[in-house]
Amino acid sequence: MTYLVAADLPRETAGSRFRALLNSPGILRLPGAHNGQAALQAKAAGFEGLYLSGAAMTASMGLPDLGIITVDEVAFFIRQIARATGLPLLVDGDTGYGEALNVMHMVRVFEEAGAGAVHLEDQLLPKKCGHLNDKKLASAYDMAAKVAAAARARRDLVIVARTDAAASEGIEGTIARAKLYTEAGADAIFPEALTSIEMFRAVRAALPGVKLLANMTEFGRTPALTAQEFQDLGYDMVIWPVSSLRVANKAQHKLYQVLARDGATTAMLPEMQTRAELYHLIGLNDFEALDSSIALSIPPAPVG
Numbered sequence: 001m002t003y004l005v006a007a008d009l010p011r012e013t014a015g016s017r018f019r020a021l022l023n024s025p026g027i028l029r030l031p032g033a034h035n036g037q038a039a040l041q042a043k044a045a046g047f048e049g050l051y052l053s054g055a056a057m058t059a060s061m062g063l064p065d066l067g068i069i070t071v072d073e074v075a076f077f078i079r080q081i082a083r084a085t086g087l088p089l090l091v092d093g094d095t096g097y098g099e100a101l102n103v104m105h106m107v108r109v110f111e112e113a114g115a116g117a118v119h120l121e122d123q124l125l126p127k128k129c130g131h132l133n134d135k136k137l138a139s140a141y142d143m144a145a146k147v148a149a150a151a152r153a154r155r156d157l158v159i160v161a162r163t164d165a166a167a168s169e170g171i172e173g174t175i176a177r178a179k180l181y182t183e184a185g186a187d188a189i190f191p192e193a194l195t196s197i198e199m200f201r202a203v204r205a206a207l208p209g210v211k212l213l214a215n216m217t218e219f220g221r222t223p224a225l226t227a228q229e230f231q232d233l234g235y236d237m238v239i240w241p242v243s244s245l246r247v248a249n250k251a252q253h254k255l256y257q258v259l260a261r262d263g264a265t266t267a268m269l270p271e272m273q274t275r276a277e278l279y280h281l282i283g284l285n286d287f288e289a290l291d292s293s294i295a296l297s298i299p300p301a302p303v304g
């Protein structure tokens with residue numbers, strides 16, 4: 001299947017398809033896919049929705065996750081994932097790249113690029129990974145204004161409000177902010193960097209009926225729980241934001257070490273995606289068959 005034939009494209013918008021997944025039974029499992037290739041591999045494994053992580057995206061660019069990159073740079077990643085897979089995608093919108101009007105611009109650009117959902121966080125720039133120390137929190141009201149702005153700008157993009165308040169304002173601050181952001185128009189809440197199962201339970205209990213996202217990033221502050229365990233805690237979505245990049249990076253690191261040592265890649269062949277596997281995944285045959293079918297669909301050129 002290619003993204004080039006109108007009749008093959010999904011009829012519903014990415015936002016409504018994301019919402020339908022969110023409203024269907026069971027926790028929505030959203031593995032991080034840091035580019036189109038990773039997204040295709042996640043789709044082949046059976047995932048129905050994906051997550052585009054700011055941390056993984058910036059790391060893949062060789063940059064720290066401090067909110068430096070721009071809306072258009074993120075749109076480049078959204079487009080490749082949406083084209084390659086057609087799957088609904090939750091995108092990390094960081095702090096929205098500014099204030100209300102910037103947030104609105106981000107929502108329009110992300111929606112046009114093919115995103116199904118976005119999350120916005122209540123940090124000040126330079127923002128940080130939620131699992132690091134010394135984050136600077138925005139005022140709850142400034143963040144609520146951004147959520148309201150996002151809700152005004154979207155057609156049907158799902159708006160997820162993330163709060164980083166747990167470290168500085170505790171569970172009470174997290175819950176109070178979550179309530180405010182929900183009133184401002186958020187469709188779901190992402191309580192970031194909760195450090196215990198009790199905290200996950202407390203947030204769930206305080207926000208009946210509100211959709212909740214859990215972040216199962218590795219090497220962070222959240223204890224390692226499975227998708228089933230988050231579902232049993234009453235959570236509606238779970239992300240594994242950086243996992244694909246961490247694994248890919250480690251493999252790449254090994255390749256360069258071996259190549260520098262041996263002057264050849266031979267020792268790495270068993271660990272490589274083969275040419276055939278690569279072409280199969282990206283659908284090379286489908287694109288070539290499409291090209292041939294176009295030539296066959298028009299009257300032949302006159303002879304002589």
Ligand SMILES: C[C@](O)(C(=O)O)[C@H](CC(=O)O)C(=O)O
Pocket residue numbers: 052053054055056065092128129130131215217218220241242
């Ligand atoms: C979810 C997150 O915002 C991301 O960009 O993927 C990061 C993940 C990470 O750095 O491990 C986060 O702030 O938790």
Ligand SMILES: [Mg+2]
Pocket residue numbers: 053054055065092094129
């Ligand atoms: Mg992020």
